[in-house]
Amino acid sequence: MSILVIAEHHHGQLADSTAHVVAAAQAIGGDIDILVAGENIAGVAESAAKLAGVGKVRVADDGVYAHQLAEPMAELIAGLADDYSHVLAAASTQGKNVMPRVAALKDVAALSEVIGVESPDTFLRPIYAGNAIATVQSSDALKVLTVRTTAFDAVETTGSAETEAVTAEVDNTLSRFVGEELASSDRPELGSARVVVSGGRGMGNGENFKLLDGIADKLGAAIGASRAAVDAGFVPNDMQVGQTGKIVAPELYIAVGISGAIQHLAGMKDAKVIVAINKDEEAPIFQVADYGLVGDLFEVLPELESKL
Amino acid sequence: MKVLVAVKRVIDYNVKIRVKPDHSDVDLTNVKMAMNPFCEIAVEEAVRLKEKGVASEVVAVTIGPKAAQEQLRTALALGADRAIHIETDDKVESLTAAKLLKRVVDDEQPGLTILGKQSIDTDNNQTGQMLAALAGMGQGTFASEVQVEGDDVQVTREIDGGLQTVALKLPAVITTDLRLNEPRYAKLPDIMKAKKKPIDVKSPEDMGVAVASSLSVLKVESPAERQGGTKVASVDELVDKLKNEAKVIA
Numbered sequence: 001m002s003i004l005v006i007a008e009h010h011h012g013q014l015a016d017s018t019a020h021v022v023a024a025a026q027a028i029g030g031d032i033d034i035l036v037a038g039e040n041i042a043g044v045a046e047s048a049a050k051l052a053g054v055g056k057v058r059v060a061d062d063g064v065y066a067h068q069l070a071e072p073m074a075e076l077i078a079g080l081a082d083d084y085s086h087v088l089a090a091a092s093t094q095g096k097n098v099m100p101r102v103a104a105l106k107d108v109a110a111l112s113e114v115i116g117v118e119s120p121d122t123f124l125r126p127i128y129a130g131n132a133i134a135t136v137q138s139s140d141a142l143k144v145l146t147v148r149t150t151a152f153d154a155v156e157t158t159g160s161a162e163t164e165a166v167t168a169e170v171d172n173t174l175s176r177f178v179g180e181e182l183a184s185s186d187r188p189e190l191g192s193a194r195v196v197v198s199g200g201r202g203m204g205n206g207e208n209f210k211l212l213d214g215i216a217d218k219l220g221a222a223i224g225a226s227r228a229a230v231d232a233g234f235v236p237n238d239m240q241v242g243q244t245g246k247i248v249a250p251e252l253y254i255a256v257g258i259s260g261a262i263q264h265l266a267g268m269k270d271a272k273v274i275v276a277i278n279k280d281e282e283a284p285i286f287q288v289a290d291y292g293l294v295g296d297l298f299e300v301l302p303e304l305e306s307k308l
Numbered sequence: 309m310k311v312l313v314a315v316k317r318v319i320d321y322n323v324k325i326r327v328k329p330d331h332s333d334v335d336l337t338n339v340k341m342a343m344n345p346f347c348e349i350a351v352e353e354a355v356r357l358k359e360k361g362v363a364s365e366v367v368a369v370t371i372g373p374k375a376a377q378e379q380l381r382t383a384l385a386l387g388a389d390r391a392i393h394i395e396t397d398d399k400v401e402s403l404t405a406a407k408l409l410k411r412v413v414d415d416e417q418p419g420l421t422i423l424g425k426q427s428i429d430t431d432n433n434q435t436g437q438m439l440a441a442l443a444g445m446g447q448g449t450f451a452s453e454v455q456v457e458g459d460d461v462q463v464t465r466e467i468d469g470g471l472q473t474v475a476l477k478l479p480a481v482i483t484t485d486l487r488l489n490e491p492r493y494a495k496l497p498d499i500m501k502a503k504k505k506p507i508d509v510k511s512p513e514d515m516g517v518a519v520a521s522s523l524s525v526l527k528v529e530s531p532a533e534r535q536g537g538t539k540v541a542s543v544d545e546l547v548d549k550l551k552n553e554a555k556v557i558a
Contacts, residue, residue, distance in 0.1 A: 104438035174446035
């Protein structure tokens with residue numbers, strides 16, 4: 001078996017998620033190559049070469065792959081896929097955008113958000129917002145997977161793989177990058193943070209989310225939100241933790257003013273330790289929290305910040 | 309410009325699901341079904357494009373059992389002009405759905421095809437991307453804003469860490485994210501009127517697509533239940549437990 005892992009990178013940095021996808025590839029077993037595609041990505045390729053267990057880094061450095069648009073990326077990957085039994089990417093917005101397109105170009109099924117590997121053709125994946133886990137077997141010669149990165153521990157950076165340039169004739173007449181607006185933040189990325197502090201509808205408004213800042217600063221935490229808080233317009237959608245937002249599995253998850261709807265629990269129930277702060281002692285969040293504190297968050301948060 | 313919008317019948321999002329005792333699947337007997345929430349957003353966007361004069365006709369399509377016509381009637385009540393029902397009782401995986409939709413796109417030649425980004429049953433998030441690949445079109449997935457300008461459509465996409473805007477050459481495929489719009493409720497007169505709108509029923513065989521899948525579900529299980537822990541009485545106790553019992557903070 002041979003596996004191609006699609007590296008994810010942003011602004012010249014290899015994303016942490018790639019090391020987790022390599023771990024999933026190791027669980028499948030076989031030779032592992034990484035594809036780094038983009039523009040001016042020598043640094044990314046260098047970081048990818050250090051990931052343990054990687055045999056070869058294939059580098060496609062061309063302006064057509066800048067911004068990782070799905071159309072040229074899928075064409076490139078589909079062109080390389082014949083050398084492999086599996087193609088894997090993170091189940092990020094990037095991986096989810098590109099990989100089903102690759103699968104369709106190769107006329108094979110795709111498996112999304114894989115959380116476990118039972119054998120090289122049998123995988124576990126959540127369905128119904130994580131309320132059920134399906135074991136799915138694929139009979140395709142090529143398996144195209146996106147991997148939920150929180151389900152696999154990152155590999156070490158002890159490797160020294162060789163790099164090889166990929167030359168592919170790919171052009172893109174279908175789509176064009178116009179611009180992006182990225183939230184600038186000194187905080188860790190929500191998906192890979194060791195600690196996450198999230199606010200829900202109980203925060204009352206967007207302004208009150210500032211009450212989470214001090215605690216997040218002290219704990220080095222990322223700040224998240226429930227879908228209710230996003231729907232109410234308190235905070236942007238990219239902060240959403242849940243079935244339709246980000247899936248997180250930090251060491252510590254602090255849920256503030258979050259009732260604990262199924263769709264939110266689906267996004268955070270794999271956290272090692274869950275703390276819930278809510279004034280409603282009947283809130284379902286307390287059924288999954290390791291430590292629950294019933295109280296008014298407007299009193300609890302300042303006190304917590306001062307005592308950390 | 310014609311807009312094609314795909315909708316799916318799924319379990320109502322408020323229903324708590326149960327796994328069948330034999331672990332073959334999720335139990336859907338006597339469970340409330342509804343239009344997938346992301347598909348509602350897709351229908352709303354198509355109807356708004358028509359209201360703005362960008363779209364000339366909105367065609368809704370679904371793939372599923374006879375009962376899925378309920379969801380087509382909902383789409384018609386919300387403002388779609390006519391509907392296509394590809395009727396099958398078989399389980400249809402994303403790739404097959406994309407192949408069937410590709411046939412509809414070939415027949416109807418829509419300028420835009422809008423789908424939900426994922427259905428809340430299988431959570432695959434694949435069909436739109438697969439359809440775009442098969443049709444040789446550009447894709448604007450996870451859209452939070454759609455603007456048709458001349459021969460292009462500009463799509464603002466919800467990506468990890470922010471927003472990305474791409475311009476796609478028409479015809480193109482769009483999948484909806486939560487913030488694209490807030491779907492309206494169907495009004496009673498519209499629901500009545502929808503009953504008279506035409507639904508064209510076809511079978512996958514008519515369309516020359518075999519409903520087959522290379523994926524087989526071996527079993528479906530409930531996830532490991534997380535046990536709730538203890539309540540703490542004060543912030544001091546909480547900080548103490550986190551430091552000394554859970555050891556997750558220093």
